[in-house]
Amino acid sequence: MAGSELTLPAAPARAPEYGHDALVVCDNVVRIYQAEGIEVQALQGLDLLVAEGEMIAIVGASGSGKSTLLQVLAGVDAPTAGRAVVAGNDLGDLGRAERVRYRRHVVGFVRQQTARNLVPYLTASQVVDLPQTIAGVRKAERATRTTELLEAVGVAHCADRRPDQMSGGEQQRVAICVALANRPRVLLADEPTGELDSETAQEVFDALRTANRDLGATVVVVTHDAAVSGQVARTVAIRDGRTSSEVLRSGEEGVGVAEEYAVMDRAGRVQVPREFREALELTARVRLALAADHVEIRSDRPAADPSTGEPR
Numbered sequence: 001m002a003g004s005e006l007t008l009p010a011a012p013a014r015a016p017e018y019g020h021d022a023l024v025v026c027d028n029v030v031r032i033y034q035a036e037g038i039e040v041q042a043l044q045g046l047d048l049l050v051a052e053g054e055m056i057a058i059v060g061a062s063g064s065g066k067s068t069l070l071q072v073l074a075g076v077d078a079p080t081a082g083r084a085v086v087a088g089n090d091l092g093d094l095g096r097a098e099r100v101r102y103r104r105h106v107v108g109f110v111r112q113q114t115a116r117n118l119v120p121y122l123t124a125s126q127v128v129d130l131p132q133t134i135a136g137v138r139k140a141e142r143a144t145r146t147t148e149l150l151e152a153v154g155v156a157h158c159a160d161r162r163p164d165q166m167s168g169g170e171q172q173r174v175a176i177c178v179a180l181a182n183r184p185r186v187l188l189a190d191e192p193t194g195e196l197d198s199e200t201a202q203e204v205f206d207a208l209r210t211a212n213r214d215l216g217a218t219v220v221v222v223t224h225d226a227a228v229s230g231q232v233a234r235t236v237a238i239r240d241g242r243t244s245s246e247v248l249r250s251g252e253e254g255v256g257v258a259e260e261y262a263v264m265d266r267a268g269r270v271q272v273p274r275e276f277r278e279a280l281e282l283t284a285r286v287r288l289a290l291a292a293d294h295v296e297i298r299s300d301r302p303a304a305d306p307s308t309g310e311p312r
């Protein structure tokens with residue numbers, strides 16, 4: 001019928017998937033361990049996004065779940081629930097062969113224990129060559145890559161030395177080269193400076209920064225070392241298996257103004273730090289109020305009468 005053309009309303013725009021443009025996506029990740037019949041929830045619905053090219057530090061008390069998170073991202077441990085995706089690889093859903101390929105090519109890993117990162121009877125050149133040989137890279141290309149990596153992090157002089165002929169800092173820098181050998185998108189480091197004095201720790205941190213800036217790896221480093229976390233643009237704190245706060249630093253080298261943010265998950269949950277809860281005796285139930293530009297959280301106990309100090 002002329003003049004009465006049917007027009008349908010436009011389909012509602014679909015919200016982009018959480019973390020659709022991030023390189024690392026943790027979406028409500030849960031990891032439960034069973035130990036002697038006891039269940040330990042190491043990760044309790046952790047959300048985290050890391051953009052390609054970022055270098056972030058992860059901090060948190062002992063037992064908060066930092067290592068578990070890295071093990072999941074490394075493809076060593078699978079999430080019990082939730083979604084962990086790195087460079088498009090869904091880590092809850094990798095077959096055996098895919099997992100091997102993922103660990104060989106997509107992520108590199110550096111451990112705290114310097115000795116465990118290397119092989120006692122191999123020189124630095126040989127140990128950086130090894131993952132490339134396993135990946136089937138041609139000899140000439142391997143040699144170029146090995147030299148380039150050792151030079152980039154300042155340990156070219158260690159090329160023909162075995163671990164017992166290197167300092168702890170040199171060993172860790174060689175370990176970073178091993179982790180980077182097959183050009184992973186993401187470099188994961190679990191307390192890489194934990195066994196080192198502060199000067200040597202700085203050299204290792206500088207090598208991580210080189211990996212990030214010059215060699216193109218996105219870096220996630222777990223650390224207790226405030227000197228390390230103070231030098232990255234974003235530090236994420238984990239508390240009780242969840243990301244609880246983030247410190248963003250602006251300015252050259254990440255040093256400059258630092259501002260702390262609490263992290264709110266997509267269900268609107270925010271973790272109130274224990275010091276705050278204890279200071280105001282906030283327990284299971286709190287009062288929330290919306291003000292013009294902020295939200296107030298108050299104890300559910302009746303407020304004290306300022307003249308008597310007694311509850312009103």
Ligand SMILES: Nc1ncnc2c1ncn2[C@@H]1O[C@H](COP(=O)(O)OP(=O)(O)OP(=O)(O)O)[C@@H](O)[C@H]1O
Binds near residue numbers: 069
């Ligand atoms: N394989 C495992 N079996 C049983 N429980 C585990 C296992 N791995 C970790 N846990 C438990 O999970 C929780 C988180 O541990 P995780 O090692 O991730 O913490 P963390 O923050 O890295 O601690 P730290 O700083 O001491 O290394 C702890 O309670 C720990 O005991």
